[in-house]
Amino acid sequence: MIRWKYLAPRLAVVTSLCLFWWFGLDHLVRWSLISTGQSVTGAKVEISELKTSLANGKLRMQNIQIANPHDPDRNLMEAREAVLYLEASSLLKRKFVVSEGRLSGVRIDTPRETPGALAATERQLEIARQLAELGSRWLEHFKATLQYHPEDNLETVRLAKEMLERWPHEYQDLRNRVEALDRRLAKLKLFVDNPGNNPLRNLEAFENVLAELDAFHQDLETFHGEIERLKLQLPRDRDTLLAAKERDKKKIQQLLALRHPDAKTLSEYLLGPENGGQVAQILGWIQWARQHIPASLEDIGPERMRGFNIAFGDEQPTPNFLIRTLAIDGEGKIGGDTLRFHGEATGLTTQPATFGQPAVFRLTTDGPAKLKIVAVIDRTTDVPWDRITVDCPAISQPSRVLGRPDQFSIAVSPSNLRLHVELELRQEKVSGTLRLTQEGLEITPQIADAYGGERVNGYLQSALCDVHEIDVELDLAGTIDKPTWQLRSNLGSQIQQGLALVLQSELDARRDELTGQLDRFVDGEFAKLEQLVQAKQQEVLHKLQLGDAEIAQLKGQVATRVGLPDRFRRAEAPLRELLRR
Amino acid sequence: MFFFVLRKLRFFVAALRDNDSPRQMAYAVALGMVVGLTPKDNLTAVVLGVLLLTLRVNLAMAALSVVAFSWAGLLTDPVSHRIGLAVLSFEPLQSLYHALYNLPLAPWTGLNNTVVVGNLIIGLIAFYPVYRLSRHFSEKYGPPLRDRIQRYKVYQFLFGVNAVTRWRSE
Numbered sequence: 129m130i131r132w133k134y135l136a137p138r139l140a141v142v143t144s145l146c147l148f149w150w151f152g153l154d155h156l157v158r159w160s161l162i163s164t165g166q167s168v169t170g171a172k173v174e175i176s177e178l179k180t181s182l183a184n185g186k187l188r189m190q191n192i193q194i195a196n197p198h199d200p201d202r203n204l205m206e207a208r209e210a211v212l213y214l215e216a217s218s219l220l221k222r223k224f225v226v227s228e229g230r231l232s233g234v235r236i237d238t239p240r241e242t243p244g245a246l247a248a249t250e251r252q253l254e255i256a257r258q259l260a261e262l263g264s265r266w267l268e269h270f271k272a273t274l275q276y277h278p279e280d281n282l283e284t285v286r287l288a289k290e291m292l293e294r295w296p297h298e299y300q301d302l303r304n305r306v307e308a309l310d311r312r313l314a315k316l317k318l319f320v321d322n323p324g325n326n327p328l329r330n331l332e333a334f335e336n337v338l339a340e341l342d343a344f345h346q347d348l349e350t351f352h353g354e355i356e357r358l359k360l361q362l363p364r365d366r367d368t369l370l371a372a373k374e375r376d377k378k379k380i381q382q383l384l385a386l387r388h389p390d391a392k393t394l395s396e397y398l399l400g401p402e403n404g405g406q407v408a409q410i411l412g413w414i415q416w417a418r419q420h421i422p423a424s425l426e427d428i429g430p431e432r433m434r435g436f437n438i439a440f441g442d443e444q445p446t447p448n449f450l451i452r453t454l455a456i457d458g459e460g461k462i463g464g465d466t467l468r469f470h471g472e473a474t475g476l477t478t479q480p481a482t483f484g485q486p487a488v489f490r491l492t493t494d495g496p497a498k499l500k501i502v503a504v505i506d507r508t509t510d511v512p513w514d515r516i517t518v519d520c521p522a523i524s525q526p527s528r529v530l531g532r533p534d535q536f537s538i539a540v541s542p543s544n545l546r547l548h549v550e551l552e553l554r555q556e557k558v559s560g561t562l563r564l565t566q567e568g569l570e571i572t573p574q575i576a577d578a579y580g581g582e583r584v585n586g587y588l589q590s591a592l593c594d595v596h597e598i599d600v601e602l603d604l605a606g607t608i609d610k611p612t613w614q615l616r617s618n619l620g621s622q623i624q625q626g627l628a629l630v631l632q633s634e635l636d637a638r639r640d641e642l643t644g645q646l647d648r649f650v651d652g653e654f655a656k657l658e659q660l661v662q663a664k665q666q667e668v669l670h671k672l673q674l675g676d677a678e679i680a681q682l683k684g685q686v687a688t689r690v691g692l693p694d695r696f697r698r699a700e701a702p703l704r705e706l707l708r709r
Numbered sequence: 710m711f712f713f714v715l716r717k718l719r720f721f722v723a724a725l726r727d728n729d730s731p732r733q734m735a736y737a738v739a740l741g742m743v744v745g746l747t748p749k750d751n752l753t754a755v756v757l758g759v760l761l762l763t764l765r766v767n768l769a770m771a772a773l774s775v776v777a778f779s780w781a782g783l784l785t786d787p788v789s790h791r792i793g794l795a796v797l798s799f800e801p802l803q804s805l806y807h808a809l810y811n812l813p814l815a816p817w818t819g820l821n822n823t824v825v826v827g828n829l830i831i832g833l834i835a836f837y838p839v840y841r842l843s844r845h846f847s848e849k850y851g852p853p854l855r856d857r858i859q860r861y862k863v864y865q866f867l868f869g870v871n872a873v874t875r876w877r878s879e
Contacts, residue, residue, distance in 0.1 A: 138762045222816035434748050435790050435824030438797050440810035 154178050157187070168478070171197035171204065185214040196237070207458070208233025218446060226451040234458025237416070264397060266389050267535045270631060271578050273384055282379075283372040284646060288653040291365055295657060298358060299664035302351070306671045309347060313678055316340055320685045334686050341679055341686075348679070355668060362661055366654055373650050377643050384639045388628050395620030398530040398538060399600055407562060407602060407613060414516070414553065415608050447479035456491070468494040471501075480507040497523040499547075511555050518549035525566060530619075534576055538623075540598070541570040551604065558611055562602040571595050573623075580634050587633070591626025595619070729767055731851055735844035737766040741774020742839050743832035746782040746789075751819025753829065782828055789827025796826055 158178040165173035176191035189210045196204040209232045218225035316337055457470040471491035477483045486506035493499040499520040506513040525545040531537035543566055551560035573588040575581065599618045606612040744757045761771055782789075797806065809815055819825040858864055 134765065137768055141762055217813075220813035220817075221811075434786055435793065435822045435827075438821050438823070440803070440807045440821060 153182075154180050158189075161189075165194065169194055169197060169204065171195040185216050185219065187212040187214060203235075203238045206233075206235045206238055207231050212451070218450075221446070222448075223446045224449045225446060226454070229451055229454040231454055231456045232458070234456055234460075236458070236460045264532065264535060266393055266397070267579065271535075273635065282376045282646065284369060284376045284650055287369055287372050288650070288657075291369070291657055292653065292660075295660055296664070299661070299668065302354065302358075302668050303664075303671075306351065306668055309344065309351075310671070312340070312344060313682075316344075316682060317678065320682050337686055338683070341682060345679055351668075355665060358661070358665070362658070365657070369650055369654060373646055376646060380639055380642050380646075384635050384642070389620075389624060391620035391624045392616070393620070394624055394627070395600075395617035396615050397536075398619060399598075399617055400615060402528070402530060403562070403564070403600055403602055403615060404613070407604065407611070410549065410551070410562075411558070411608055411611055414514075414551070414558075418512075418514075418553075418608070445482050447477040447482045449478045450483060451476040456489075467497075467499070469499075470494065481509070484508055486513075499523075512553070514551075514553040516549070516551045516553075516560075518547065520545075520547040523547060533574065536576070536579065537574050538592075539572040539574065540566070541572075543567065543569040553608070556607045556609070558604055558606060558608050560604045562600075562604070564598075564600040566598045567596065569596055569598065571623075573627075580631070584630055584634055587630040588627065591630055592623050595622045729851075731844050731847035733765065734767050734770050734847040734851070735840045736764070737768070737771035738774045738843040739836050739840040740764065740766060741771040742778045743829070743836060744771075745775040745778025746785065746828040746832045748782075748819065748822070748825055748828070749779075751822070751825060752814065752817040753819050753825060756818075785828060785831060786824055789831055790823045791827070792830055793823030793825065793827030796830065797821065797823060 155178075157180055158175055161178070162173045162175060172193075172195040174191070174193040175189050177189065179188045180186070181188075187210075189212075190208070192205075192207045192210055194204045194206075196202040210229065212226045212229040215223075215225045215227045319333065319337060452474060454473045454476060455470075456473060457468075459466055459468045461467070469491045471489065473487065473489045475483060475485045475487045477487070480486065486504050486508060489501070489503040489505070491501045491503075497520055499518065502515075502517045504515040506515075522544045523546075525540075525543060527540060527542045529537050529539050546563075546565040546567075548563045549560065551558065553559075571592055573585060573592055575584050575588060597618065601616045603614045603616070604611055605614075740757075740761050744754065744761055747754045747757060761775075762768075806821075810821060815821075820829075
C-alpha cells in the first residue's frame with residue numbers, strides 16, 4: 129500500500145525541483161552569464177535567448193550584445209549566435225572548459241551614428257603631420273629661392289647710383305668755378321678796356337692786372353689738370369663697377385644654389401601623412417583593444433558571496449573558465465569598408481597564468497584582399513605581451529595623390545598593394561615594422577606654379593617616367609600614446625635625382641636671367657655715365673678754351689697800353705718782368 | 710470544482726503537518742537548522758535537503774526551521790569562516806583534502822569553502838542540543854499551541870469543511 133501522505137509532499141517538492149531545473153536552468157545560466165559578463169567588462173551584456181543541453185554539454189546563445197563601457201552608445205561586440213560545447217569531465221570539477229565553440233555573425237565596435245574608424249589620438253596624428261612638414265620646408269625654401277629678387281641688395285646697383293649722383297656734382301662744381309673765373313675775367317676786361325686817364329696810376333693797375341692774369345692762367349692750368357684727373361677717374365670707376373658686378377654674380381650664384389633634397393626628406397614629405405595616418409589608425413585600434421583586454425586577468429571572476437574558497441591543487445591545474453578553440457566569423461569596418469572575416473581563437477581564459485598559454489586569434493578576411501591577422505595576446509606573465517602580424521598579399525589600391533597639390537605632389541595610378549605588419553607590445557611600449565609594396569604603377573608629378581608650374585612638370589614627367597614601384601618601411605617605437613616612427617622608402621631616392629635635375633635647371637635659368645639683367649644694367653648705367661661725363665666735359669673745356677683766348681687777348685691789350693715793343697710782347701717772360709726791364 | 714480543489718489542498722496541508730510527534734518535530738527543527746545554516750549554492754545543501762525530505766520528520770516545521778536558520782546563518786558567517794579556515798588549513802589533512810578535491814563533483818559540494826564547512830560543523834555540533842531543546846518545547850508547549858491554532862477560523866474553515874464534503878458525498 130502506498131503511503132500517499134508520506135510520498136505526496138515529497139513528490140511535489142521533487143517535481144517542483146525538476147520542473148525548475150527543466151524550465152529554469154536556461155534562465156539561470158543566462159542570468160549567470162550576464163552577471164559574470166557584466167562584472168568582467170563593466171558594461172551591459174544582453175543575451176536574448178539561451179538553450180542548454182546537458183546530455184551533450186552544449187550551450188547555445190543568440191543575439192549577444194556587449195556594450196562598450198567607455199561609450200554607452202556603441203556596442204563593444206555583437207554576435208548573432210554562439211554555440212559552446214563544454215567538457216563533461218571539467219564540468220564535474222566545476223571548471224567551465226569549452227572544448228570547441230562557434231561564434232557567428234560577429235560585429236566589432238558597432239556604432240549607431242558614426243562609421244567604424246577609430247579616432248587616433250592627437251599626438252599620433254601630429255607625428256604624421258610633422259613628417260610632411262619637413263619636406264614642405266624644403267619646398268618653401270626652393271620657392272623663396274626661385275622668387276628671389278636681389279636688385280636691392282646688389283653692390284653694383286648701389287655703386288652705379290652713387291656714381292650717377294657723384295659725377296654731375298663734380299662737374300657742377302667745376303662749372304661753378306669756371307663761372308667764377310669768367311666773372312673775374314670780365315672784370316679784368318672791363319678795366320683793360322677803360323683804364324682811366326692817369327698813365328702812372330694805370331701802370332700800377334696794369335701790373336696788378338698782369339699779376340691777376342698770371343694767377344688766372346695758373347687757375348686755368350689747374351682746371352685742365354682736374355679735367356684730366358676726371359678723365360682718368362671714369363675708367364677707374366668703370367673698373368670698380370665691373371669688379372662689383374663680378375662679386376654680385378658670385379653672390380647670386382650662391383643664393384640661387386639648390387639645396388639638394390635628400391631622399392629621406394622627399395619620402396617623408398610624400399608618404400608621411402598617408403602612412404602616418406594608417407599607423408595612427410592601427411595604434412588607435414590597439415589602444416581600443418587594450419582598453420578592453422585588461423593587463424591582468426587573474427583577479428577577474430564573480431565576487432565571492434560568502435567565505436573563502438581554498439583550492440587544494442589540481443592534479444592538472446585548469447582555469448575556471450577556458451575556451452580551447454572558438455571558430456569566429458563576422459564582419460568589421462576597416463577604413464570605412466566593411467570586410468567579412470573568419471578564423472579561430474584559441475586559449476581564451478580568465479586565468480592565463482594558470483593555463484600557461486597565450487590567447488591566439490587567427491583571422492582571415494573574405495573577398496579579393498585576403499587579409500591575414502594573427503594576434504597573440506599573452507597575459508601569462510606580469511608584463512602584458514602582445515604580438516600582432518598582419519599580412520595581405522594583394523590589396524587593390526585605387527589611385528591617390530601623395531604630397532600637397534599646392535606644392536609638389538605625385539598622382540599614383542591604381543595598382544595592387546602588398547602589406548605586412550609586425551607589431552610587438554610589451555606593457556605600453558610598442559615596436560614593429562609596417563611594410564607596404566606597390567608595383568606596376570605609374571606616377572604623374574604635379575608641381576605648383578610658384579615652383580615652376582607646367583614648364584617644370586613636363587621635364588619632371590620625363591625624369592620620373594621610370595618609377596614603377598613604391599616600397600615603404602615604417603619602423604615603430606615608443607609607446608602607444610606617444611609613438612615614434614622612422615619612414616624609409618625607395619620613392620624618395622627614385623625621384624630625388626630627377627627632381628634635383630629639373631629644379632637645378634630651373635634655378636640655372638633664373639640665375640642666368642639675373643646675371644643677364646645685371647650685365648645689361650651695368651652697361652646701361654655706364655653708358656649713361658659716359659654720356660654725362662662727355663657732355664659736361666665738353667661744356668667745361670669749351671669755357672676753359674675761351675678763357676685762354678681771352679687771357680692772351682688781354683695781355684696784348686695791356687702791352688699795347690704801356691707801349692711795349694713787339695719783341696717783348698712775344699717774350700716768354702711774364703709781362704711784369706718785361707715792364708721792369 | 711471548488712470542493713475538489715479544497716479537498717486536495719487540505720490533503721496537502723495535512724501531509725505537511727503529519728509526523729507531528731514531539732520527537733519528529735524536534736528532528737525537523739534540528740535538521741532544518743543544519744540545512745538553513747549551510748549556503749545554498751552547492752551540492753552539500755542539495756544533499757542535506759534531499760535527506761530532510763527523505764526522513765519522516767514534520768516538513769512544515771522543517772521548512773520554517775530552514776528559513777529561520779538561513780537568516781541566522783548570515784550572523785554566524787564570521788565565526789563559521791574562522792572555523793572552516795582552521796579545519797581546511799589543518800596541515801596533516803591536506804593530502805586527504807587534495808585527494809578528495811580531485812574526485813568528480815567534489816568541487817560542486819562547496820566543501821572547500823570555509824563558510825560551508827564552518828556552518829556544517831556548527832550545525833553538527835548544535836544538532837543534539839537543538840533537538841533536545843526543541844523536543845522539550847514541543848512536549849511542553851505543543852498541545853496548548855495546537856488547541857490555540859484550532860480556534861482560528863482559517864483552520865476551522867480548512868479542516869471543518871471535511872464534515873461538509875463527507876456529508877455531500879453521502
